[in-house]
Amino acid sequence: MPSKVKQPPLKRINKRRLLQTPRGMKDILPEDYLYYDYLIEVTKKTLEFYNFRRCEPPVLEKAELYNKSIGSNTDIVEKEMYTLKTKEEGEFLALRPEYTAGIVRAYIENGMFNWPQPIKLYSFGPVFRHEKPQAGRYRQFYQLNIESIGDASSALDAEVILASRAFLENLGFNQSDLEIRINSIGCNRCRPLYIRALVRYCKQHLKDICKDCQKRLKTNPLRVLDCKNPKCVVIKEKAPSFLDYLCGDCKDHFKNVLDILDNVGVSYVLDKTLVRGLDYYSRTVFEIRKKEKETSLSLAGGGRYDYLVKLLGGLDRPAVGVAFGVERLVEELKVIKKKFEFPKPKVFLIQIGDAAKKQAFILLEKLRKANILTEANLEKDNINSQIKNADRVNAPYALILGQQEVLDGMIILKDMTSGLQETIPLERIIEELKKRLVRKF
Numbered sequence: 001m002p003s004k005v006k007q008p009p010l011k012r013i014n015k016r017r018l019l020q021t022p023r024g025m026k027d028i029l030p031e032d033y034l035y036y037d038y039l040i041e042v043t044k045k046t047l048e049f050y051n052f053r054r055c056e057p058p059v060l061e062k063a064e065l066y067n068k069s070i071g072s073n074t075d076i077v078e079k080e081m082y083t084l085k086t087k088e089e090g091e092f093l094a095l096r097p098e099y100t101a102g103i104v105r106a107y108i109e110n111g112m113f114n115w116p117q118p119i120k121l122y123s124f125g126p127v128f129r130h131e132k133p134q135a136g137r138y139r140q141f142y143q144l145n146i147e148s149i150g151d152a153s154s155a156l157d158a159e160v161i162l163a164s165r166a167f168l169e170n171l172g173f174n175q176s177d178l179e180i181r182i183n184s185i186g187c188n189r190c191r192p193l194y195i196r197a198l199v200r201y202c203k204q205h206l207k208d209i210c211k212d213c214q215k216r217l218k219t220n221p222l223r224v225l226d227c228k229n230p231k232c233v234v235i236k237e238k239a240p241s242f243l244d245y246l247c248g249d250c251k252d253h254f255k256n257v258l259d260i261l262d263n264v265g266v267s268y269v270l271d272k273t274l275v276r277g278l279d280y281y282s283r284t285v286f287e288i289r290k291k292e293k294e295t296s297l298s299l300a301g302g303g304r305y306d307y308l309v310k311l312l313g314g315l316d317r318p319a320v321g322v323a324f325g326v327e328r329l330v331e332e333l334k335v336i337k338k339k340f341e342f343p344k345p346k347v348f349l350i351q352i353g354d355a356a357k358k359q360a361f362i363l364l365e366k367l368r369k370a371n372i373l374t375e376a377n378l379e380k381d382n383i384n385s386q387i388k389n390a391d392r393v394n395a396p397y398a399l400i401l402g403q404q405e406v407l408d409g410m411i412i413l414k415d416m417t418s419g420l421q422e423t424i425p426l427e428r429i430i431e432e433l434k435k436r437l438v439r440k441f
């Protein structure tokens with residue numbers, strides 16, 4: 001077993017004097033980035049089978065894009081957007097608080113409406129919301145975003161849900177631990193009727209709902225259904241259900257989505273209070289969360305947005321999408337004990353003396369080119385500390401290059417398991433290592 005290297009005592013750091021990350025933001029350290037790499041790999045593998053292609057809009061967009069799309073009376077636009085004014089042009093820009101608006105802008109700007117529809121895209125990157133930081137809620141977090149633009153068919157709603165489910169399964173989640181909550185919030189024809197009924201109902205309970213919801217009744221009544229205040233939670237339980245107000249077309253659409261899910265064997269829960277916090281949604285809305293707790297945070301949320309392309313200046317192109325919160329997925333992967341390791345070096349290269357060090361640089365590059373993962377401490381001259389590190393790294397082979405070996409054109413190859421070592425011509429070492437590594441692994 002390699003001996004554990006003792007860490008030097010940490011110097012005390014005066015945290016107040018240190019420049020720290022802004023509140024609600026964190027560094028993604030190498031150990032954690034292994035999870036992000038895994039998520040990207042599974043995203044790519046899963047979504048390519050559903051014919052989605054990656055597309056990345058810029059992190060900064062004109063702030064107006066979000067005012068228009070997400071809605072100026074939503075929490076995201078009212079309170080949570082990071083905005084800035086550029087120094088020279090005085091342009092108002094915003095760090096993206098979500099992906100959909102940017103993707104729709106890209107769809108219109110790049111003439112994707114002329115391509116065969118639907119356009120199926122996915123994105124993976126950071127988004128920014130100035131929310132109150134707490135567990136599972138950050139101010140910078142990553143989203144995996146999936147969009148299918150250009151077709152109104154219920155088949156696409158179902159496909160986005162099926163792709164989401166496949167993605168979670170491929171990550172290692174058990175379907176029976178997950179819950180898909182689903183609702184329909186109708187179209188521009190039937191939604192006003194529902195909103196009227198909801199406002200009428202809430203006005204009968206005006207004293208029993210929170211102050212924010214009393215205001216929301218005037219600005220954005222659907223958001224009352226989203227309120228987590230315990231007083232409002234009780235009241236909304238008896239609120240009218242959207243499903244009773246859907247027009248014929250919306251009813252058919254929703255029924256078709258559910259039929260496809262039933263046929264494929266996907267279970268779901270109808271949630272009449274699910275509305276989602278962004279204005280652009282229409283018809284199907286859904287969330288995916290862990291089943292365990294009523295209060296557990298959602299892993300993903302999505303739905304249709306049939307009016308957004310037109311609202312942002314494009315043609316009449318219906319669409320549907322979903323966004324996953326990457327940090328929440330990483331936390332859940334840790335809960336289910338998914339572990340990742342850095343690739344393990346196969347060889348540790350030790351060099352002794354100036355001539356050997358020069359030769360070691362050349363050899364190291366050759367080993368890397370030959371895809372033999374090698375570690376070395378070329379910054380160190382001390383043989384003992386190099387041997388200690390070779391032990392810690394636990395590579396199956398060590399190469400030792402001293403002054404004499406350089407002069408003779410040889411190198412020592414040591415099998416770290418048996419302890420046996422032999423001297424081999426330097427020019428044959430790569431070939432020799434390849435042979436032995438094939439035998440060993």
Ligand code: AMP
Nearest residue numbers: 136137138141298299300301323324325
């Ligand atoms: P939304 O864009 O609000 O529909 O959220 C989509 C997903 O992003 C949610 O289901 C969460 O998993 C994740 N999410 C939303 N807000 C945050 C946040 N502040 N911190 C971390 N993840 C978030």
